[in-house]
Amino acid sequence: SMCAKQELCEAEKASLICSLLRQSPPGEFGQVVRDLSALVQDDKLVRREAAHVGACHNKNNFTPIQINRRTVLLTHYNDLGGNRFFDPQDKFSFEFDHLRGVTSKPQLHGVMLDEGELWREALHKGLKAYVSCHFPVGNCCVFKKSLGKRQMFVACIEAHQYQPSNHWNSLWKSDWTFALTPFTTQVTGIFLLQIHYFKDANLHVTVSKSVNETLNVIDQSQFATDFVKFLKAEDTNFHIAILENIQSLSEDIWGKNLRRKLPVTRTFMNWNKLLNDQHLNTNVSNTEVPP
Numbered sequence: 001s002m003c004a005k006q007e008l009c010e011a012e013k014a015s016l017i018c019s020l021l022r023q024s025p026p027g028e029f030g031q032v033v034r035d036l037s038a039l040v041q042d043d044k045l046v047r048r049e050a051a052h053v054g055a056c057h058n059k060n061n062f063t064p065i066q067i068n069r070r071t072v073l074l075t076h077y078n079d080l081g082g083n084r085f086f087d088p089q090d091k092f093s094f095e096f097d098h099l100r101g102v103t104s105k106p107q108l109h110g111v112m113l114d115e116g117e118l119w120r121e122a123l124h125k126g127l128k129a130y131v132s133c134h135f136p137v138g139n140c141c142v143f144k145k146s147l148g149k150r151q152m153f154v155a156c157i158e159a160h161q162y163q164p165s166n167h168w169n170s171l172w173k174s175d176w177t178f179a180l181t182p183f184t185t186q187v188t189g190i191f192l193l194q195i196h197y198f199k200d201a202n203l204h205v206t207v208s209k210s211v212n213e214t215l216n217v218i219d220q221s222q223f224a225t226d227f228v229k230f231l232k233a234e235d236t237n238f239h240i241a242i243l244e245n246i247q248s249l250s251e252d253i254w255g256k257n258l259r260r261k262l263p264v265t266r267t268f269m270n271w272n273k274l275l276n277d278q279h280l281n282t283n284v285s286n287t288e289v290p291p
Helices: 002-022 029-040 043-060 115-134 220-257 271-279
Strands: 064-067 070-073 079-081 084-087 092-097 102-108 138-147 150-163 168-179 183-197 203-217
Touching: 002 029, 002 043, 029 043, 064 102, 070 084, 070 138, 115 138, 115 150, 115 220, 150 220, 168 220, 183 220, 203 220
Parallel strands: none
Antiparallel strands: 064 070, 079 084, 084 092, 092 102, 138 150, 150 168, 168 183, 183 203
16 A cells, blocks of 8 residues: 555665664764755654664764763763663763763762772773873773673773864774683773765775783782783784874875876876966976976
8 A cells, every 4th residue: 555655665764764874984973864864854754763873873982971070981881771871980870862962860870889899990090091191082981890790891992083174083992891800811802993084085994903811910009000001002003003004005005006007296186277277278298297
């Protein structure tokens, strides 16, 4: 029937909207929502799908928000369900509207001040000092989870540069997971770097890497120090590898494979000037080309 066909079309439309929203680069979700609303001409449908996908987008990207003059990361690790999140430092929870980007309904979130919480606070203090020193604009949180009798910790780092007026956005994030076990613990780290450049091109770069290391566990101070030292070494390795790969990409891929086989002058061709010169019957062949 016509009704069933219309419903199917709306379901297909919703699926397509979700697919496009899920591809939103970091820092561009709101713009994608506005663009889709203009294209689809169904603001209600777009906002309905965006509310759900926006929650995943924010948690996946460790989106930082300001509340009570403190920065809290939105992650899967402090998600209480129902769009509520908790701040492990100030020990309270709040509701977050992923479409409007506003917080509401804060309330106390009781946390037992046990040994695990003291370890978490020591790790947070060490991590915050490191991030403040080594990232131009970085944020971090340390979360504690109980799996049976085991205390699990996840340290999250987020640093972004969103510069749409300069046609690029980028996000660097990492998370580090380990259990509080006697003598030694296995730390697993996952890096993700995303870059979107969209001036005269549409270039997406995504780089990910995972690392594992066994660290000694003696006391809070020693472990926090060794943990931060390990993070610093891995951050540096990842940073150097990215720079080397980008250099290689620039020289090899852009230089040889993606461009036409033309002489490399390493200059920007001023086509407007060239066309004007031709229009004025200037002898373009005698124009000096920089080396």
